[in-house]
Amino acid sequence: MTVPVRAASTVVLLRDGEVDLEVLMVRRNRALAFAGGFWVFPGGAVDDADRAQAGDDPDEAARYAAAREAEEEAGVSPDPADMVLISHWTTPVGERKRFSTWIFAGEVAPESKVVIDGSEIHDFQWVGVARALDLHRAGELPMMPPTYITLCAVARYDTAAAALAGEKETPCPRVLPLMLPTEDEGGFVTLYPGDAACESGDIQAPGPRHRAFLSGGCWCYQYEGVSEPALYPQD
Known part of the structure; x- marks a missing residue:
């Protein structure tokens, strides 16, 4: 049976913390069939409204979708125009659910208030990028490989502005594991x-x-x- 590949999008929300660069991590509802209980970046499926807004440009539709999902899942509104594409991942062949996922990075103000939806998302935390990796290695922050590898990429930056500028100049990997x-x-x-x-x-x-x-x-x-x-x- 051929499994359809759905377009999806997510955004790595960054802010300058008091000590180091911080990222917003949200935890998916444990009851969800896909990545239940895992820590992720806000995101979801690209819908028809996103495509219409983008004039059917798939990259732009994904950009709008990522910003919309950040608002719906976490109450945070990054500016789509300022978001930078980090990578694109396609779920491996053989999985029961497959996604073609754009991963963006965007900066939000340090005082931005997070309000999770309480449905798909059950928890959140602003955490230093290096700290998030340490927590994962200690078994306290379960995540999927694209999330982990994305955090490794962002960990080399000290500020949100540096991360966006650096990723803008870095070739975007298109990954099909x-x-x-x-x-x-x-x-x-x-x-x-x-x-x-x-x-x-x-x-x-x-x-x-x-x-x-x-x-x-x-x-x-x-x-x-x-x-x-x-x-x-x-x-």
Whole structure:
């Protein structure tokens, strides 16, 4: 059965905190079938009104959708014109639900009040970007690979303005991962261009590594010996 790929959009809302750059993370209702209980960025499906507003330009429709969803889910209103596209992700083949998702970044005022919808979203927090990654590695902030990798990309900036300016000049990766099971029960690894397992289907095959995998309940991004670009700049 062919699974339809739905257009979706999300926005990484940033503000300058008292100590460091902060990001708004919202927690999805645990009862939701897709990513229930996970921490995400505000977002959702692109609708007909977004497409009409954008004149059927898919990138612009996604931009309007991300801003609209931020308002609906969190009561925060980023300016669509100032948002910067960070990346685009397509759900791997084989998943029961598949999305073509644009990820934007946008700045909001430090005093912006967050009001969650209480339906899809049950909790929120403003958290330092580096702190969010530390919490995830400690098993306290469950998230999906695109969220984790996006936070890794944003973590290299000190301010919201620097993040938007830097991402505006950074090529936008268009990512279609290959998902394979691991030996761990229920476990899986997501592979990106250049990984040795992309062709062989054997995650133990020797060669380049470009993948995200679970280790101790948290995601790790591995980029070794790969000619393809990394999903975020490496040290």
